[in-house]
Amino acid sequence: MLPACSGSLIARSVLFKSTSPHIFPIIQFVRLFSQNATPKDAAAVVVGAGPAGIAVVGNLLGQIKGDGKIIWVDEQFQGGRINRFYREVPGNTAVKLLVDYAEALKPFQHILNTSNRPNAITALENLPQDGTCSLSYAGDMLNLLTAGLKQHPRIHTVQAKAQSAHLDPKTKSWTLATTTTHPPSVTAPLVVYCTGAFPTTTPLPPSSPPTIPLDTALTPSILSTTIPRGEPFTISVIGGSHSAILVLMNLYTLASTTHPLLRIKWFTRHPTLRYAVQKDGYIQYDNTGLKGRAAEFARTQLDGDVLLTSEAGKFITRIDCSGGKEKEWALFDKELKDCGGVIQAVGYTPAPIPEVRIGDGTEVVKLGKDARTGAFFAEGQERKRIGLFGAGIAFPEEVCTPEGEREYAVGMWKFMNFLKRVVPGWVEESRI
Ligand SMILES: Cc1cc2nc3c(=O)[nH]c(=O)nc-3n(C[C@H](O)[C@H](O)[C@H](O)COP(=O)(O)OP(=O)(O)OC[C@H]3O[C@@H](n4cnc5c(N)ncnc54)[C@H](O)[C@@H]3O)c2cc1C
Structure with missing residues (x-):
């Protein structure tokens, strides 16, 4: 049976602020050439390497066919805020769900199976599975997965801040500019923002x-x-x-x-x-x-x-x-x-997202988001998909409880569950 509030979840339009409306003209757009990839080789770009970004990259690896490359951008690659700021915080989810997150995808399983033991996942497995644990365990697990993904031949990491994304509607290709000029930008038909949130x-x-x-x-x-x-x-x-x-x-x-x-x-x-x-x-x-x-x-x-x-x-x-x-x-x-x-x-405020332009690029586009699929759209054009998506604490799935209340599904295992459901659709829509 559908929950009472399900009809309202379809297209919750939310406006997002971009980093700076004036910075675009001075960003030097040079296309990214990684060692063995031309710009067209990039099948997707993921911004953010917290728990959500890690889960998106893992899901994309499974869904993008052939040898399509994934560009992964973050300033730190340190497991997001869980590992950087919350290592001394007691976790609020069962240990088992952290293990489930780490084992949810084939690329993750490969990393765990090829890592030296004991490691972060064996440490989690040794804890009572129904209890909670310090988030340092989660941080170590995220670091283990990040290190493994960085070694993957289809993943190219860019240690920088993503500043803007520009869609060419004719080619349906995004160009993403970052703070580094080495390499400074990348093109791909699919971009995902997992940019997190900071204390309000x-x-x-x-x-x-x-x-x-x-x-x-x-x-x-x-x-x-x-x-x-x-x-x-x-x-x-x-x-x-x-x-x-x-x-x-x-x-x-x-x-x-x-x-x-x-x-x-x-x-x-x-x-x-x-x-x-x-x-x-x-x-x-x-x-x-x-x-x-x-x-x-x-x-x-x-x-x-x-x-x-x-x-x-x-x-x-x-x-x-x-x-x-x-x-x-x-x-x-x-x-x-x-x-x-x-x-x-x-509370927590979503981090400013890299600004978004479409077409001639003169104006920063105001975005709305479909909280059921994670898809962004240009404000007022919610039926037109643009190949830009969001996940994580900044862009969580909106769910309806059995009591009919609406909640945002925030938590590592919830991100994973959501992404397993929606990422196949993202890839399909972007025709990769
Ligand atoms: C106090 C607290 C306790 C929590 N405890 C739990 C728990 O026990 N269990 C649980 O499952 N969940 C917990 N959560 C919820 C959630 O899992 C975390 O908030 C998690 O950190 C969210 O992951 P994220 O990837 O969405 O964002 P973040 O962890 O914030 O990561 C965002 C990443 O994006 C990068 N980034 C941002 N902007 C840019 C840019 N422009 N260019 C490049 N990179 C960029 C940042 O550097 C960062 O690495 C907790 C949350 C809080 C606040």
């Missing part, structure tokens, strides 16, 4: 203390040296989602051990929290509810009245920000003044 920040009253970046607050080894010890220090945390709870957990650990004079003000619009719940055959609030250690900490230390008597409640004071933006701003203005720092855990 919102304006705060002028009297607010300095912001401590969310990435720092999610890394206890750095957080502990950022916050002074041995003197009274109050820090504010804004937000009530998974990341906010992880930050509160890290701060509570410091306050109850090395930083006994640390106090925490917690600004939240929701005094009671939402949890992922295992139901018969599915997980309710799978994408919006708390999971893993964050859920456990929230239940036992923070939620509702629990905070009034819990150990964490000795250090954390909750400030109810419900009731609208004006009330919230007034509370920030009053309560942030005497704090030494503020951490915003208020």
Whole structure:
């Protein structure tokens, strides 16, 4: 049976900002000639080497026939934000799903079978499969797959930032320019953006203390040296989602051990929290509810009245920000003044995408996206496919829960599941 909200998923039009509307004329367009490939040899370009980009490259290898080359662009090739920033974060998905991700595709299986053991996948296999684990395990697994894919004869990596993509509608070929002139650009009929997302920040009253970046607050080894010890220090945390709870957990650990004079003000619009719940055959609030250690900490230390008597409640004071933006701003203005720092855990914003031009290239095109297939289209032309697609946390699949609620499917295994379903269609549409 179709879920109640399925009809609305077909073409959710979203507008995306490009990196810079003025940069195009000064980018030098030189076509990419890798050692053994001419530009026409590139069957696809993938931008981004996080969990989504890795999964896209693996799926394309299986779907593009013959010896079609894949150009893979990233500035780091370090497993995306999971490996770069979240190695000290407790994971929120079952270990088994990380193993499933790593074993989902033939090219991945080949990498695992030909890697020396013990390795990142054997480390995951040795953990209890139904439990969760530190994201350092996931980071190591992503590094292993990245290293293997980089060796693949059909994959050519470009370590650079992708700046713009230009479609020639006559040849149906994209030219992608990057920050490197060695090589600077590539042409292909299919381009995929897996460009990720970064922590959102919102304006705060002028009297607010300095912001401590969310990435720092999610890394206890750095957080502990950022916050002074041995003197009274109050820090504010804004937000009530998974990341906010992880930050509160890290701060509570410091306050109850090395930083006994640390106090925490917690600004939240929701005094009671939402949890992922295992139901018969599915997980309710799978994408919006708390999971893993964050859920456990929230239940036992923070939620509702629990905070009034819990150990964490000795250090954390909750400030109810419900009731609208004006009330919230007034509370920030009053309560942030005497704090030494503020951490915003208020969501994640898609990274700016490489700007997109079509045809004569005079104007940057505004894009919409079909959240069911991952296909971008020029705004107002949703039936016309252009060979540009998106995946990952920036462009997740929109799913409908059995309760009829719409959610974004964010998580490594969810990206993989989505891509296994849609990538054959991407390749077919692009006629590779
Ligand atoms: C705190 C937190 C915990 C999470 N925990 C889990 C978990 O336990 N399990 C799970 O499955 N998921 C988890 N996720 C969700 C998700 O898996 C991660 O957010 C993941 O990092 C998203 O992968 P991505 O590839 O979409 O983006 P990213 O990891 O952000 O990667 C994007 C990549 O694109 C590159 N890039 C961006 N723009 C350009 C450009 N113009 N040119 C070239 N390269 C570019 C970047 O360098 C980066 O390498 C978590 C998310 C957060 C925020």
